[in-house]
Amino acid sequence: MEDESTKWGSTAWTHLSSTRQQSPLIQCITNFVSMDLMANTLLSAGASPAMLHSLQEIPDFTPNIHALCINVGTLTSDWLPAMKMAADFAFKAGKPWVLDPVAAGASSFRLEACLELVKLKPCVIRGNGSEILALFMASVGSSKGVDSTHDSTDAIDAAKALAEANGCIVAVSGATDIVTDGKRVVGARNGVAMLQKITATGCSVTALIAAFVAVDPVHAFEATATALSVFGVAAEMAMDFAKGPASLRMHLIDSLHGLDQSTVLSRVNITSL
Numbered sequence: 001m002e003d004e005s006t007k008w009g010s011t012a013w014t015h016l017s018s019t020r021q022q023s024p025l026i027q028c029i030t031n032f033v034s035m036d037l038m039a040n041t042l043l044s045a046g047a048s049p050a051m052l053h054s055l056q057e058i059p060d061f062t063p064n065i066h067a068l069c070i071n072v073g074t075l076t077s078d079w080l081p082a083m084k085m086a087a088d089f090a091f092k093a094g095k096p097w098v099l100d101p102v103a104a105g106a107s108s109f110r111l112e113a114c115l116e117l118v119k120l121k122p123c124v125i126r127g128n129g130s131e132i133l134a135l136f137m138a139s140v141g142s143s144k145g146v147d148s149t150h151d152s153t154d155a156i157d158a159a160k161a162l163a164e165a166n167g168c169i170v171a172v173s174g175a176t177d178i179v180t181d182g183k184r185v186v187g188a189r190n191g192v193a194m195l196q197k198i199t200a201t202g203c204s205v206t207a208l209i210a211a212f213v214a215v216d217p218v219h220a221f222e223a224t225a226t227a228l229s230v231f232g233v234a235a236e237m238a239m240d241f242a243k244g245p246a247s248l249r250m251h252l253i254d255s256l257h258g259l260d261q262s263t264v265l266s267r268v269n270i271t272s273l
């Protein structure tokens with residue numbers, strides 16, 4: 001019988017191969033910092049990114065996408081209506097959408113916006129420990145801007161409760177990435193600590209989750225875990241060539257583009273918690 005780690009490795013390879021074959025169209029409404037790395041992460045995984053956020057275009061464009069990624073990193077009141085409209089169009093068209101609640105606890109404006117977006121039925125919410133705790137407690141002040149002051153494992157119960165309450169998958173990134181649907185919980189232990197020294201790696205892995213969910217929407221829990229793990233494996237491979245964060249960023253994109261089956265099968269490290 002297949003053991004758990006063999007099963008996750010082959011599921012991860014299936015998701016990466018399907019993304020390369022199907023090249024899903026991923027609409028991203030994201031912050032100014034992350035646009036470049038997010039689009040390049042999606043391209044290197046085989047997906048087709050479109051950074052498209054005007055209210056006037058959403059009714060024509062969003063029903064034809066394969067998944068949507070919404071990220072509140074540089075939120076202003078001008079952008080929020082487009083985020084809500086796109087989430088609504090995606091949900092009504094049966095297209096999965098993924099929320100990245102960047103710095104959810106940084107201000108009451110941002111927290112309220114995230115809580116309103118959560119009501120619009122994201123398929124997945126991916127944040128760091130502090131962001132998931134801020135959403136769960138609906139309270140401001142527990143983060144250090146976009147960075148986490150918590151370990152991902154501090155937010156396991158919060159993630160489970162959020163997932164259960166909203167009927168979605170919740171992922172908490174960190175040294176161990178946690179993924180839950182409210183009942184099942186897995187930990188993905190890939191990646192390198194230096195990812196925290198490159199801005200927008202969290203944003204980019206959220207977009208990769210959108211791509212993997214686009215190619216396997218029925219298994220959003222599995223697709224979320226494998227996206228986090230594959231991104232981490234790419235970072236591990238890239239670290240062999242990196243001299244620091246700037247070259248890690250470059251090698252990360254190359255590595256994701258070139259990941260092969262045997263590397264994915266041997267390095268994906270996902271286990272039940």
Ligand SMILES: Nc1ncnc2c1ncn2[C@@H]1O[C@H](COP(=O)(O)OP(=O)(O)O)[C@@H](O)[C@H]1O
Pocket residue numbers: 127128129146147148173174175176177190191192193194195196200201202203205228231232
């Ligand atoms: N200590 C760590 N060791 C290995 N990988 C890490 C570590 N911390 C974060 N990561 C990875 O870095 C990426 C970004 O996660 P994180 O820094 O938690 O998000 P954010 O940038 O949104 O705060 C994820 O792929 C995560 O798995």
Ligand SMILES: Cc1ncsc1CCOP(=O)(O)O
Pocket residue numbers: 031033034073074102146198199200201202203204
């Ligand atoms: C630095 C910064 N400021 C607003 S959004 C942003 C990028 C955050 O990216 P990540 O959450 O992936 O670290």
Ligand SMILES: [Mg+2]
Pocket residue numbers: 102103127128146202203
């Ligand atoms: Mg983030």
